[in-house]
Amino acid sequence: MTTDRSRADPGVTVDITTTVGAFTVTADFTASAGITALFGPSGSGKSVTLATVAGLLRPDRGTIALGDSVVADPARGVHVPTQDRRLGMVFQHAGLLPHRSPLDNVAIAVRTGNRTRRRELAGSWLDRVHAGHLATTPTATLSGGEQQRIALARALAGQPRLLLLDEPFSALDQPTRRSLRQLVRDLVDAHDLTAIVVTHDLDDIAHLADRVVLYEPGSTTTSHDLEPDRPDELLRLLRLIT
Amino acid sequence: MTDWFPLWLSLRVSATATVVAAMVGIGLAYLLAKGRFRGRGLLEAVATMPIVLPPTVLGYYLLTTLGVNSPVGRAWERLFGGPLVFTPTAAVVAASLSALPFVVRTGRAAIEDVDPRLEAALRVAGHPEWRIATLVTLPMARRGVLAGIALGFARALGDFGATVMVAGNIPGRTQTLPIAVYDSVQAGNDSAARTGALILAGIAVVVLLTVTSLSTRRT
C-alpha cells in the first residue's frame, strides 16, 4: 500500500471549550504525527474533547484546525460537518453493524471506488489488522478483541487525516490489550498517521503514546512530550493526577 | 350465504392505510427522534392525537375538512368528478389517520433505541445522514418499526367510529367488517355478527402475537 505523505501529517491544533449539560471542559493542545494520548481520570472531559474534534459535539468557543483548515470556529460560524472532516474513529465498544458482515462493515467506510473495489480495499484492511479470516463470520459472534480489530480497519479504510481512538482497549482483557496496542503502534508508524487516543490506562502512556495531554477536573489541559529514555517522567505524571 | 365483501373491503382498506401510515409515519418518527426544531412537540402531539381522540371526533373533523362543502372536498370533486367522502378512499383516509400514531410512537422509540455510536461511526466515515438512516438506523430499528406497523394495521382494520362518519355504512361499497358487524347486530342477524366478530378477533390475536414475537426476539 502506498501512503499519501502529503496528508499524513496535517497536525491538529485544538483550543476549545465545550459544554455538555452542566459540564464544561477546556482543552488546549497540538497533536502532530504520531500518537497523542489524552490522559486523566474518568469524567475529566477527555471523550468530550474527542467528540468535539470529531464534530459530533459543537464547541462553545475556540478553534479546531486540521493542518491549515479550520473545521470549527463558532465565533466565525464555522462548523464543518463530521462527514467532511475525513476522520477515522474507534470507540470503546466497536459499534459494528450487527446485520452486516465484518467485510461489509469495513467496505462501508471506504470512500472511493465501485462496490467491487471497495470490497477489495476492505479485504486488504482486514488483512492489515490480522482479521482477514473473519471477513464473513457473523459479526455478532466475534469476540471483543476481534470486533475492535475490525473497527480499527473500518476507521483506517477511509484514509483519514486523523485517527481518533476513544478508550479503544478498556473493554478488553490484558493479553488482547497488549496485542491491539502493538497493532495500533505498528499501523501508525507504517502509514505515518496522526492519532489521538483517549485513555485512563498508564500502560497506554508507557507503551503507546508519543506525547500526553493531561486532564485534571476543573482546569485547562497541559501537554507533555514523552521521552522514552526518561522513565521518571511517568512518575511525575502519576503524581500530577493522584 | 355469507357476504364476504366487508372482509375483502376491510383488508384492502387497511392494507392501503397501513402503507400510507408506514410511509408517512416512519418519516415522522425519524424526524421526531432525530430532529431538533421548533414545533417538534406540537408535531408529535398532532401525530399522536388520533390515539386519544374519540374516533367520532376524528370522523367529525374529517367530514368537516374533506366534506363536499369544504375547500378540499370541492377541489377533490373537481379533480376526480365525485365527492371524496362516503367512498372507500375516505375509509382509507380515516384508517390511515387511526394507524399513524402507532407507527410514529413505536417507530420513534425504536429509532431512539439505536446505539448512537453506530450512527456516529458512519458519520465519521463520511456518510450523509440519509445514508446513515438507511444503513444503520432503520435496519437496527426494524423490529420496533414493524411492530408499530402491525399495530397500525390492526387499528386500521378495527376502526369503526371515524370510518362510519366519513365513509358511511353503504353495503357493498363502504361497509367494512366492523361496520357490518354493527349492522348485523342492528338487523338481528346474530350468525353474521358472530362470524364477523370472530374474524376480527382472530386477526387481532395474530397481530398481537406477531408484535410480541417482534419485541422479544432481539438481534
Next chain:
Amino acid sequence: MSTADAPSWTRRAVGVLVGAAVAMVLVGCGADGASPPGALEVDRITVAAASDLRPAFEELGQAFEAATGTSVTFSFGSSGQLREQIVNGAPFHLFAAANVSFVDEVIASGRGVATTKADYALGRIVLWAPSGVALPKSIEELTDARYRRIAIANPDHAPYGLAAEQALKSAGVHDRIRSRLVYGENISDTFRIVQSNNAEIGIVALSLAIADGSQYTLVPAELHEPLEQALVVTSRGEHGNAAAAFARFLGSPAGREVMVRYGFVLPGEALPTS
C-alpha cells in the same frame, strides 16, 4: 443473535413495497365510482332508509329486483344521521326518512330533488318487551318499578324517539321515569337493547315488533305528533329515475301489501283505532 444479513433485508423491503403497490392498485380500482358516468342501465341503486323500515324494505327490495332487475342496497340508520351523511355528500339515490323535516332539510341543502318529495307512510309506536316480560296495558303503567330501564330512540335525531318522548310527556309520566330512560342510536338499536334484556321494556316502531312476531301494546296515536314519513330522490339521471321507480313501487298494490303487513298506515287510508 443476528437474524438478517443485508441482502435478505433488502429483498424483504422490496417485497413489502411491491405488495403495497398491488394493494393500492386493488383499492384504487375498488374506489372508482359505483355509479360510472354514462352508464345506460342501472343494475343497482342505494337507498338511505330510517331503521323502522328495515324489515319491510328488505322484503320490498327483493320484490323490486324481481320485478325490474335493479337491485336495491339499503343503508339503515336514524333519519337524522342519514340526513347528515346526505348533506355531506353521501352517494345515496333515495332518502326514506321517518319524518318530513329531515327530508325538507335535504332538499334545502340542494341534495334532494324537490319535485320527488312524497309522504309514503304513517308510522306507529308500541310498547314492546320480549316474551316472558309482563307487557303494560298502557303507557301510564311504565311508572311501575319493575321497569327499571326503559329504552327509547335518541329523540335528538331519531323521529321514533321524538314520538316516544312526546307520548311519555302527553301521558304525564315523562318526569317520573326520566331517570330510567336509556337511549338507542336509532329505532332498531333501541329494539336490540330490549331484545337483549338490557332494558326491561322499550318504545319501538310497530313494524319491528310485527317483524319479530311478538306481543306489543299500541301507543295511542293522539299522544304524539303523527309520524309522517317522507321520501325524496337524492340523485339525478338514470339513478334518479330508478330511485323514483322504487318510490312508485312503494305505492303499488304489491308495495302497499308489504307496508300494511308491517303495520304502516298508507297515504289515503284512515288511521285504525288503537
